[in-house]
Structure formats: structure tokens, C-alpha cells
Amino acid sequence: MVGGGQLARMTQQAAIALGVRLAVLAARPDDAAAQVIPATTVGDEKAMDDLRIFAKQCDVVTFDHEHVPASHLRGLQAAGVVVRPGPEALIHAQDKGVMRSRLAAAGIPCPRHRIVSDPADVVAFAVELTAGAPPPRDLFGQAAASSPAAGPSGLATPVVLKTTRGGYDGKGVWPVRSADEAAEPFRAGVPVLAEELVDFRRELAAVVARSPSGQAVAYPVVESAQRNGICVEVVAPAPDFPDGLAVEAQRLALAVAAELGVVGVLAVELFETRDGRLLVNELAMRPHNTAHWTIEGAVTSQFENHLRAVLDLPLGSPVAVAPYAVMVNVFGGDPPDMYSAYRHCLSRDPALKIHWYGKEIRPGRKVGHVTVLGEDVNDLRGRARHAADYLRGNIDD
């Protein structure tokens, strides 16, 4: 597995059970995964030589992030290395422009979008949005929310700009309302994608795993709460979600996996619009934060199914083992005494499952997560949020 973060670290738990010898290419010897995996190579994921040396010991190479350049992956393939997912699939998780055009061509519902070349182009795209396919109408058939008659520096309607490459966890994404604000994204020097600002009810994620042979399994669709573009909380399954729409979300994710030839876990982040449609937001081709709950909450965790998929082993059951699971991320904060906070949480809730990534604590950094399973989603939310807040030092009782 290329990348030594918490995803590789948690994959090691699954590898131990399966009897799979997991090796990682980690940037630093004290990376989260390097702490728990003997077969750690310290190297640069963007250096072809480091990748080549690392891959020599591997039957299959897979990833805990999307940062390896596609050209390097093709180079590895040319040298006989089995790379899963392959670069032809992975490019859709690396480049939002390529992803959008491919999904749109395949008829997968996406927000309206266009590659834009400068702020003036953004202004034009906003006008297109208001003039083009009409937004959801109210009972009188009028698009009431946004007015094309915005002021001279305002856009006809707000849009979202994204650098097509290099963004993650909210980085590389700008909601903009004026031509002035639209200047920033172009400074990165990579193509910029403009998208409509979706009026969503909430964000969802449909996570699937797919084998080279085409076998696939779909996990229950979850609700994912984000703050500043970073996932903070996941409820599985998404509450108050009509069965029909849940099946549609799973089918959509399976269709994306098949269309792009994904091998391994694919997370499809979705918007549920206020008028009951599903639109694809982002793709990730690796174990994903929105499925950490599967470690305790599903018969087969996403980490185990990722390993099974990339090794072309039969996939395991994705069925949930409890009515609800709630996962809340723990971010680095400034608790007066982290170990006391950790003890407090274990003591307060004997059914709380803590996952600690072994990372140095820095404010705002994801350093762990907590999961609770049960029947009452409000109770679970309360317990998981309390633990995460307590561990961060936000509360002390």
C-alpha cells in the first residue's frame, strides 16, 4: 500500500486476520501505518525509483491516497507490477475535470459544471447556469432563489470553483459569489472546474468494493456531515432516507465502479438535493472516512474488502450488524491532558470504540475516530460527539 497514513494503519488490522503480508511505502518512519507494519519502506510516493523499489516485494500495489502520478503508475505497470486500482481508473479520483466529463458522458447525475479559464469565464458560466437548464422550480414555476440581475461585481448565481488536481479535505475548493473572489483558484496553475452551488439537503456517501473479476458489494448508504470540507461525522445508514433512493445511490456507485473499472473500495460522495435528487460530488478509490464505521458495524470492514478486492479474493458481506452506527472524527486540539481524556472516555462509555492513529497531535489534524453501534441514533450521536469533543479538549465534563 502506497501511503503510510491511518488508512494503511487500519488496513493492517484486516491484513492480520486474512493472513496477508501488508507492506507500506511511508513518507516518514513514524507515520501512522509505519508504526504497526514491519514491512515499511520509507520513501517518496512521487519518486519513480522509490515506487519501483517498494513494488518489488509486492504481488499487488494499492493506495491509501491518490497522490501517485498516473505516469508513474503506468511506468510500474509497464515493468510488470500489478496496480489496483489501475491508473485508468484512478485518474478519475485524481482529476476532477476528467471525472466530471467521464461521468457526464456515462449519464451519471452530476452538478452542472464546466472547465473555466479565468474569472471572466466564471462570470459567463454563472450566467449560463441561470439561463440554462432551469434550477428546481417552486409551485408557480419560478426559479426564485437566485437572481440573474446581480450587481456589477457579483455573479449571476454563486458557483463552486475547484482545482482539478491536488485538492483534498476541503483544500482546493472555493465557493465564490463575485468575479473578484474567482481569481484565487487560478493562481495554482492547474485547470479550474466550475460547478453549480448545489442546494443540498445533506451529503451522503455510497461505498462499494469491486474485484478485477467484476464482483461487487455495496455498503449501506451513509449520511456524512462536513465542516470546512472535512468529514466530521457519519451515520450509517443515512436516517430518514427512502429505501428507493438508497437503492438508487447504491446502483449509482456500482455503475460508477463498473464504468471506470475500479478495483478496490470506491467511495462516491453524493449530494441529496432538497428536491430529492442524487448528484455525484467526489470520488475516492481507497478505504474512505465515510466507511470507518464498517470496522465494527459491518460483517466485513471496508479495509478487509479493499484487500480482498485488490487481491482478487471473493468479497465479504457488507451487511450492517446493528441498526445504526455513528462515527465521529477526533481532531487534534489542546486538551489539558490527552491521556486523562482518553481514560475518561473509555470509562464513561464501555461500548465506545476508540481508534487512535498514533499521530502527533496538531490542532485540526485528524488523529482518530470513535464509533458506537445501537438502535437510537440520537443517543449514539450524543455519545460519539461527546467523546470526540472531550478528546479534543472542547469540553471537560
Added chain:
Amino acid sequence: MVGGGQLARMTQQAAIALGVRLAVLAARPDDAAAQVIPATTVGDEKAMDDLRIFAKQCDVVTFDHEHVPASHLRGLQAAGVVVRPGPEALIHAQDKGVMRSRLAAAGIPCPRHRIVSDPADVVAFAVELTAGAPPPRDLFGQAAASSPAAGPSGLATPVVLKTTRGGYDGKGVWPVRSADEAAEPFRAGVPVLAEELVDFRRELAAVVARSPSGQAVAYPVVESAQRNGICVEVVAPAPDFPDGLAVEAQRLALAVAAELGVVGVLAVELFETRDGRLLVNELAMRPHNTAHWTIEGAVTSQFENHLRAVLDLPLGSPVAVAPYAVMVNVFGGDPPDMYSAYRHCLSRDPALKIHWYGKEIRPGRKVGHVTVLGEDVNDLRGRARHAADYLRGNIDD
């Protein structure tokens, strides 16, 4: 953790989640645990120097077996090392004679027993058994099963001889029916314990975890099937087991843990007699085969609770997450193609959980286990046994 076997290997899965840095002292660099734990020291668990060097990096030293001499453990303690469980407790899992006399003194129900010095002493013990507290009587008040009037070379009643030290997995245990058969155990040169041959309905195990502070949790009591003294199958909870007796078994295990000052997991192996009594058979003070089902089947696995206990962290909930769990051990055999068998089992039963220990396959060696959870214990038994048999190469369909 001293010992690099499958118990340390599975403890690593729990350590990863808790953020605990687990180190092992392993006999060989390719031991089951050494494969998955970077902080592996290769050394001899019976060599004081190796133990001392290993312990330097540890806040707490614990064990995946009972083979470290008590004198060495006291030496480590004298050097300031925190050893859990301590030698005063562990001796009761190392020496069956010490265990029997201590438990008997504490009023814990045990089979009738005595240290014997030679085969003639065994003959005398057998006579004592038939003369002493009467065995269960039939409807006519007669002890029908065994006759004191055995032939010249026969014992008055069969007895079980055990070397007090060094036995495990059925080694060091001899059921004997004659003075001739009674000679063998004395050849090992260690004291020999004689016990009545208990007429049991089945074997059970009550597993608990206990902290230095005295906090303790009890797992559901399980039924354990043995073959040649080796655990082959565990059903959790024990089916058709009256609630009252289950609570009695848990209380008994908690009493033993408190009486002996155990820290960590304690497994109390029990006989359920045909007349509805519980008798203590063996003790183990480490994660135990009869609780492997807790990895998927309980809110907190025995491995996590062992770590929490020896680190004096609050213990986790031992509650089961499904009505039944069945675990079956996989023994090395002669399958025509082990990898195909492994694939077959994953494919046939997507809810089967395989745990593969990474050991070289040798006939009769424990190389893994399988667990299934559900409601129908017969269905679960069938599925788990099929997988274990298939993996061993006993069946091919």
C-alpha cells in the same frame, strides 16, 4: 508481550485501534506475531538477559503463554519492571499442583485431587476416590459405573494424571486405568497431580478480564469442544445452559481472578458434570482460544480487554453482539492447494470470518480459526465446521 504466537498477533489488532505500541519477544523472526509487529525482539523467553533487554522498552510486560519462569518474573519486578499478571498470580496457571491447593483452600469447586509420588500412590489415590465422597449414585443408590473390585493391574477407578508443569494443549495429561499406565507421567521428573476422572456433560469456559484496580468484566460463558485435549470448537454462549448456572460460572471465574490477584484476561476452563455441578479444570492468564469469538462477537474483544487491563485502562463492554457465535479452529492438514481452499471458503460463505496466523502449515498445528455469528446455532456450527474441514483438506465439496 512475551511470546510471538497467534495470541500476540491478534493482540496487535487491538493495539492498533487503541493506539498502544505493542512490542513482542519472539523466539523466531517469522513467528506469527513477529510478522505483524515492528517492535519485535528475537530472543529466548527463558533467558533472563533476553527478558531484561526486551523489558527495557516496555511500560508493562505481559504474556501470550505461561512459559516464563516465575523466578525470572520476580527478577524483572525487582529491577522495576511492571509485570502483569504478576508471578504470584501466574504461578497458578504454570503449576497445576499450586493451583489445585490454592483453589481448594479458597472453596472453589475442583475435581478431587492429590499430588502422587509413584504408581503405587496412584493406586492408593484411586482407592481413596472410591472410598471417599461417593460418586453420583443411580436411582437405586448404587455407584454403578466403576467397581472398586478391579483386577490386579487395574485401578479401583480411572484417574487422570497431570504433570504439574509444562503441559498445554493436551500434553502432560494422561487418563489412566492401570498401575502400568500410571508409570509414564513420572518419567518427566516433575511432580505429578492425580485427579478424579470427571463424568462431565461437557466442557465450558468462563473468561473474565480484571484490572489492577480490581475492575472486572465477565464474557458470556461458552461451550468448548476438545479433541485429544485440544480445543477444536467454541459456541458462545453455551447452548441449553440455565441462566443460574451461567451466572454461577461467571461468579466463579471472577472469584478466582480476585482470589489470585489476576491482572489481564483469565480463562477458567470448567467441567459441567452430568449432575449439574461446575468444577474448575484449568486456568490460563492470557487471551484464550475459548474467547477468540469475541473479536467479532463481543463489543470489546478479549485482546482489547487484556491490553486495557494490563495498562490499567477502564475495561470495555463484554456484551455479545449476536445471539450466537461459533468458532472452529483450523489445523494444518494436507489440502491439495491451500490457497484454493481459502478462496473457496471466502466465496462459499461471505459472512465467514477467517483468521489466518501466518504459520507454516504442519499436520495438526493450529494455523487459524474461523468465526460465524447468527441466530441458528446448528447452521453456524455447520458453516464453521465446513470451512475448517475444507481448509484442512478433510473435505473437498
